[in-house]
Amino acid sequence: xxxxxxxxxxxxxxxxxxxxxxxxxxxxxxxxxxxxxxxxxxxxxxxxxxxxxxxxxxxxxxxxxxxxxxxxxxxxxxxxxxxxxxxxxxxxxxxxxxxxxxxxxxxxxxxxxxxxxxxxxxxxxxxxxxxxxxxxxxxxxxxxxxxxxxxxxxxxxxxxxxxxxxxxxxxxxxxxxxxxxxxxxxxxxxxxxxxxxxxxxxxxxxxxxxxxxxxxxxxxxxxxxxxxxxxxxxxxxxxxxxxxxxxxxxxxxxxxxxxxxxxxxxxxxxxxxxxxxxxxxxxxxxxxxxxxxxxxxxxxxxxxxxxxxxxxxxxxxxxxxxxxxxxxxxxxxxxxxxxxxxxxxxxxxxxx
Amino acid sequence: xxxxxxxxxxxxxxxxxxxxxxxxxxxxxxxxxxxxxxxxxxxxxxxxxxxxxxxxxxxxxxxxxxxxxxxxxxxxxxxxxxxxxxxxxxxxxxxxxxxxxxxxxxxxxxxxxxxxxxxxxxxxxxxxxxxxxxxxxxxxxxxxxxxxxxxxxxxxxxxxxxxxxxxxxxxxxxxxxxxxxxxxxxxxxxxxxxxxxxxxxxxxxxxxxxxxxxxxxxxxxxxxxxxxxxxxxxxxxxxxxxxxxxxxxxxxxxxxxxxxxxxxxxxxxxxxxxxxxxxxxxxxxxxxxxxxxxxxxxxxxxxxxxxxxxxxxxxxxxxxxxxxxxxxxxxxxxxxxxxxxxxxxxxxxxxxxxxxxxx
Numbered sequence: 001x002x003x004x005x006x007x008x009x010x011x012x013x014x015x016x017x018x019x020x021x022x023x024x025x026x027x028x029x030x031x032x033x034x035x036x037x038x039x040x041x042x043x044x045x046x047x048x049x050x051x052x053x054x055x056x057x058x059x060x061x062x063x064x065x066x067x068x069x070x071x072x073x074x075x076x077x078x079x080x081x082x083x084x085x086x087x088x089x090x091x092x093x094x095x096x097x098x099x100x101x102x103x104x105x106x107x108x109x110x111x112x113x114x115x116x117x118x119x120x121x122x123x124x125x126x127x128x129x130x131x132x133x134x135x136x137x138x139x140x141x142x143x144x145x146x147x148x149x150x151x152x153x154x155x156x157x158x159x160x161x162x163x164x165x166x167x168x169x170x171x172x173x174x175x176x177x178x179x180x181x182x183x184x185x186x187x188x189x190x191x192x193x194x195x196x197x198x199x200x201x202x203x204x205x206x207x208x209x210x211x212x213x214x215x216x217x218x219x220x221x222x223x224x225x226x227x228x229x230x231x232x233x234x235x236x237x238x239x240x241x242x243x244x245x246x247x248x249x250x251x252x253x254x255x256x257x258x259x260x261x262x263x264x265x266x267x268x269x270x271x272x273x274x275x276x277x278x279x280x281x282x283x284x285x286x287x288x289x290x291x292x293x294x295x296x297x298x299x300x301x302x303x304x305x306x307x308x309x310x311x312x313x314x315x316x317x318x319x320x321x322x323x324x325x326x327x328x329x330x331x332x333x334x335x336x337x338x339x340x341x342x343x344x345x346x347x348x349x350x351x352x
Numbered sequence: 353x354x355x356x357x358x359x360x361x362x363x364x365x366x367x368x369x370x371x372x373x374x375x376x377x378x379x380x381x382x383x384x385x386x387x388x389x390x391x392x393x394x395x396x397x398x399x400x401x402x403x404x405x406x407x408x409x410x411x412x413x414x415x416x417x418x419x420x421x422x423x424x425x426x427x428x429x430x431x432x433x434x435x436x437x438x439x440x441x442x443x444x445x446x447x448x449x450x451x452x453x454x455x456x457x458x459x460x461x462x463x464x465x466x467x468x469x470x471x472x473x474x475x476x477x478x479x480x481x482x483x484x485x486x487x488x489x490x491x492x493x494x495x496x497x498x499x500x501x502x503x504x505x506x507x508x509x510x511x512x513x514x515x516x517x518x519x520x521x522x523x524x525x526x527x528x529x530x531x532x533x534x535x536x537x538x539x540x541x542x543x544x545x546x547x548x549x550x551x552x553x554x555x556x557x558x559x560x561x562x563x564x565x566x567x568x569x570x571x572x573x574x575x576x577x578x579x580x581x582x583x584x585x586x587x588x589x590x591x592x593x594x595x596x597x598x599x600x601x602x603x604x605x606x607x608x609x610x611x612x613x614x615x616x617x618x619x620x621x622x623x624x625x626x627x628x629x630x631x632x633x634x635x636x637x638x639x640x641x642x643x644x645x646x647x648x649x650x651x652x653x654x655x656x657x658x659x660x661x662x663x664x665x666x667x668x669x670x671x672x673x674x675x676x677x678x679x680x681x682x683x684x685x686x687x688x689x690x691x692x693x694x695x696x697x698x699x700x701x702x703x704x705x706x707x708x709x710x711x
Binding site: 077079080081082084110111112113114116139151152153154155156157158159160167169177179181211228229231232233235236238239241242243245246247248249251252253254274276278280281282287290291293294295297298300301302303304307309310311312313 | 436438439440441443469470471472473475498500510511512513514515516517518519524526528536538540570587588590591592594595597598600601602604605606607608611612613633635637639640641645646649650652653656657660661662663666668669670671672
């Protein structure tokens with residue numbers, strides 16, 4: 001992927017461009033701001049699949065009316081350590097940001113908090129929200145039930161989502177530890193991206209619509225992605241679905257469709273945000289020291305031959321973010337071309 | 353699928369009466385100095401593991417457990433207590449006793465607090481191995497709550513790109529109430545195989561597949577005894593490695609417990625002794641909606657999954673826990689199938705404690 005042509009842009013220019021596109025597609029100012037923020041944060045981290053390139057699926061959903069650009073998330077039920085938020089069919093990211101900030105606020109009072117978000121669309125890069133909780137000094141957990149693309153272990157038909165989970169934990173340094181992983185062998189973005197480039201993926205990543213194993217990304221997109229590591233990823237993915245779907249009143253399975261479907265997003269999706277305050281269990285400064293010590297210990301493990309460094313989750317992406325903020329953000333030329341077509345249709349000026 | 357060949361399925365088996373098995377476990381623990389109630393609690397968990405066919409957490413752990421008591425790492429009379437708490441959280445100390453009573457108290461506290469606050473996070477420090485993590489999650493689910501449990505264990509695992517043990521096999525368990533008789537229970541180690549599989553393979557010198565472990569020198573090995581002294585890899589490459597690290601943070605520093613190399617004394621190394629940490633989280637589905645709707649939605653999703661077209665050669669699509677509860681019922685009715693090698697190791701321990709082996 002690294003050898004594909006890219007262009008370098010100032011982050012502020014990209015943010016402004018995405019915000020104007022979203023506004024032109026019908027988003028309120030607040031919704032456009034939060035959505036552009038999360039897309040930009042993905043591009044800054046070099047996760048282009050979750051950035052501008054992903055905004056097009058949201059623009060399609062706004063045009064179809066499956067997402068209401070004016071929809072505004074609100075708390076519909078709450079207790080000292082819990083809240084249920086209705087996204088009112090608005091874009092996913094503003095709902096996600098609101099749910100995250102609600103979890104942070106409540107956990108700082110109650111020691112921990114669980115917040116459910118329903119009736120919101122895809123919140124995209126879920127690691128962003130876990131990181132946001134970690135930057136507030138808390139451990140953050142985010143679970144997201146997605147539409148069916150993944151077959152169960154032993155089955156060959158899609159029944160589960162790629163159901164990602166993200167966990168953010170403060171460290172002794174400036175950037176937190178952020179784990180963001182799909183429970184499928186490949187993420188939905190990877191399959192979509194490989195499929196539209198007509199690429200093959202390694203063996204064991206999925207089956208075609210007839211249930212036969214294949215390495216052709218487009219055939220897997222039409223068939224089913226394998227769970228991560230067989231029965232382990234299958235079980236993990238199922239548990240993520242139950243935590244983020246039915247637990248908070250959201251739907252899972254056949255009842256929901258995502259941005260990979262012809263018709264766009266459908267159904268009442270659920271997301272769950274949990275925050276835990278280390279101060280409940282001891283001195284928060286000591287906690288940071290101890291978590292950093294553990295990370296350092298793991299990094300200092302003897303390396304396998306040919307390995308230059310052992311890295312922990314979030315280390316590489318957050319270093320890339322710092323680099324992008326200083327030197328500009330990289331956008332694929334191919335993505336930029338598509339952005340140009342959307343901009344023309346929406347009547348938005350493309351930055352030089 | 354690479355894991356299917358290991359451990360081998362054709363090891364010699366002996367069928368044991370369930371009541372005899374339990375009495376043996378209680379007898380061993382009593383002889384090692386546990387008071388009756390603690391021996392009963394600990395035996396219950398290892399017995400449940402063997403009944404479920406999860407033999408790596410069963411009788412086979414008695415040797416290690418007794419070894420830890422003899423070495424003074426576990427106080428057989430130590431009892432857990434809540435040291436600080438709020439409406440939605442609690443921190444427990446295991447007071448260096450066995451892990452089982454600490455795990456049970458933590459699970460009961462999680463359920464009680466989640467019943468009031470809607471969510472509860474329980475941290476445990478100064479504890480020991482709680483073994484069958486799914487069992488505690490199941491307890492919370494039987495009380496009506498969704499459960500997430502993780503625990504740290506001494507380092508047996510190298511990180512992605514590494515060749516030296518710094519991570520535990522740090523397992524995670526989930527359980528959910530369903531509309532049926534049994535909750536959905538899923539637990540897994542974040543290592544490519546559980547460390548206990550390596551230990552059991554070492555008893556009979558069974559080779560382990562390539563790519564799983566390295567020796568103490570960091571070189572790849574298929575010899576179980578060599579790998580036992582070295583380390584094993586994480587499941588699913590960098591993702592499993594990241595997950596293991598993350599679970600080590602949640603069950604360690606976050607809840608005020610030790611983690612990582614601080615736990616080396618458990619491996620017989622001469623460092624200051626620290627107890628293990630556990631993390632338990634419970635959520636009340638009734639806080640966000642109707643608990644009955646939740647159970648029905650879980651059941652509907654499981655039915656959807658079970659109905660998926662099967663891969664070639666697969667008899668049925670299982671959901672986590674299906675096999676576990678079937679095996680448990682069969683073990684209770686027909687006897688527990690124990691590996692001869694595990695039985696042999698237990699017999700050695702029994703002799704050393706002056707306990708008689710059943711029939």
